[in-house]
Amino acid sequence: MDYKPFSGIDLDNSFFDSLKADYKEFETWFKKKQTDGSKAYIEIDKSTNKMVGFLYVKVEDGEINDVVPVLSAKRRVKAGTFKVDAHGTKYGERFIKKIMDYAVAENAEEVYLTVFSKHTGLISLISRYGFIPKATKITQNGTEQVYVKDMKLYTGNVLLxxxxxxxxxxxxxxxxxxxxxxxxxxxxxxxxxxxxxxxxxxxxxxxxxxxxxxxxxxxxxxxxxxxxxxxxxxxxxxxxxxxxxxxxxxxxxxxxxxxxxxxxxxxxxxxxxxxxxxxxxxxxxxxxxxxxxxxxxxxxxxxxxxxxxxxxxxxxxxxxxxxxxxxxxxxxxxxxxxxxxxxxxxxxxxxxxxxxxxx
Structure with a gap:
């Protein structure tokens, strides 16, 4: 896994095709990140030299008011863009660990991300480690579920x-x-x-x-x-x-x-x-x-x-x-x-x- 500036990541990589298809604003957003110094985590499969994972995280403190129901203000880490190919491998776990490490370091109360229901592999991965659907987000791109992990909740299940x-x-x-x-x-x-x-x-x-x-x-x-x-x-x-x-x-x-x-x-x-x-x-x-x-x-x-x-x-x-x-x-x-x-x-x-x- 590498932590790289957006400016050093090729937007034309075929890995991003599905994100471009899912989010009409993706290319505009990505190009903005290339100019403002933002960084993201990427994973390259050494055997194929292909990108298999991408993660952009950021900290938020306000309420999330573009979802239903509105989520009250808390210190959160948002996995703003998160895609992993080959969910059956350890690549997905590496990214989950990175998100958790980041959240702990930032003293976040919650972690969240939005995901379309068709992405069953990603939903299975995040659900395994305690993310649950808490809200719905409707945009020009369609309807997404908002999955949230409570960083303070202890259930007694090692993975959750x-x-x-x-x-x-x-x-x-x-x-x-x-x-x-x-x-x-x-x-x-x-x-x-x-x-x-x-x-x-x-x-x-x-x-x-x-x-x-x-x-x-x-x-x-x-x-x-x-x-x-x-x-x-x-x-x-x-x-x-x-x-x-x-x-x-x-x-x-x-x-x-x-x-x-x-x-x-x-x-x-x-x-x-x-x-x-x-x-x-x-x-x-x-x-x-x-x-x-x-x-x-x-x-x-x-x-x-x-x-x-x-x-x-x-x-x-x-x-x-x-x-x-x-x-x-x-x-x-x-x-x-x-x-x-x-x-x-x-x-x-x-x-x-x-x-x-x-x-």
């Missing part, structure tokens, strides 16, 4: 609530990931203490869902809605107390074990959808044997939603000295249960936007 996380009623853990895997799984989680800018985040593999596979015994305790602080272990380029860092916050969607799958084919099919591992790697993981028992290793497949990157990475030294995490000499840093206070303090120390946290 995304990116919100609820602290109460769940357990919290620190989950460690080796650098070579972390870079592939969370490529937008920069590994220093500089500010993190969600608007400029253009990581190509940024997506809502992640799958991680490990052999750590403690993961057997994981349950849906449990919260994870993702901990990237040291890369060896300096002392671990400075190079090992918490980078992200995730929510467990589901957890599976070896017994969840009939065979390696079923395991590979499930895991490959959101995993960082190639098919060959997945088969190697499945075939790992415990040298003590000479039996296949127990493995844990963790499917999680990627709710937030820490604005400031929290280093190992701070985890110990400030938050009392891992201070015992025999601490196993692979998987550590956290108290509610420890979890909350790390979020605060990492500048995680408090708007995504529900008490």
């Amino acid at each position: 609530d995304y990116p919100l996380i609820k602290k109460a009623g769940c357990k919290k853990y620190l989950l460690s990931i080796y650098p070579k895997y972390h870079t592939r799984l969370f490529p937008d989680s920069i590994l220093n203490n500089e500010s993190y800018d969600v608007v400029q985040d253009i990581a190509p593999t940024n997506s809502i869902h992640k799958i991680y596979i490990c052999y750590m015994y403690g993961c057997a305790n994981l349950k849906p809605k449990d919260l994870l602080l993702i901990y990237r272990t040291s890369d060896g380029k300096g002392p671990a107390k400075y190079r090992s860092v918490v980078t992200s916050v995730c929510e467990v969607q589901e957890i599976k074990t070896r017994r969840s799958f009939k065979n390696v084919e079923e395991f590979t099919k499930y895991s490959s959808a959101y995993s960082i591992f190639a098919e060959k790697e997945l088969k190697e993981i499945w075939e790992q044997v415990d040298p003590k028992t000479n039996r296949p290793k127990q493995l844990y497949v963790i499917k999680m939603t990627y709710n937030a990157a820490l604005g400031k990475r929290v280093i190992n030294d701070d985890l110990k000295s400030k938050y009392g995490i891992g201070i015992a000499l025999d601490t196993y840093w692979g998987f550590i249960p956290l108290t509610d206070d420890q979890f909350q303090n790390v979020l605060k120390g990492g500048n995680v936007n408090e708007n995504i946290v529900v008490d």
Whole structure:
């Protein structure tokens, strides 16, 4: 995904043909944006070199009075122009995540967009993540439904609530990931203490869902809605107390074990959808044997939603000295249960936007 000025985007690209057909004013609007310095997110499919996604977002504070019923004044993010081809791929999710990140950064109460009923793929995509029809908009172009997502509403459904996380009623853990895997799984989680800018985040593999596979015994305790602080272990380029860092916050969607799958084919099919591992790697993981028992290793497949990157990475030294995490000499840093206070303090120390946290 690239964040580009309209002036650098070709209006004659065939990708825009359907938008021109749906909206009579589209070309005039686009050309105006090309001259006023506006930017938009675009996605190019590297295999075909074709544009497959476009998103323009903006912040609004007034009432929406050109729809029925009128929507009262709130701070909102509007996906002013949003089109994604191939809704069955992760491209659509990348754009949904970008919209959500943008809304959280802008402290928006709601996000909305208008869509014609014929665009069933887009409606299915946004509905999955909590957008519901709230109004109707009638123009010279026809009748559109106004889909709105309440950024403050928590329902208890992991997908509908995304990116919100609820602290109460769940357990919290620190989950460690080796650098070579972390870079592939969370490529937008920069590994220093500089500010993190969600608007400029253009990581190509940024997506809502992640799958991680490990052999750590403690993961057997994981349950849906449990919260994870993702901990990237040291890369060896300096002392671990400075190079090992918490980078992200995730929510467990589901957890599976070896017994969840009939065979390696079923395991590979499930895991490959959101995993960082190639098919060959997945088969190697499945075939790992415990040298003590000479039996296949127990493995844990963790499917999680990627709710937030820490604005400031929290280093190992701070985890110990400030938050009392891992201070015992025999601490196993692979998987550590956290108290509610420890979890909350790390979020605060990492500048995680408090708007995504529900008490």
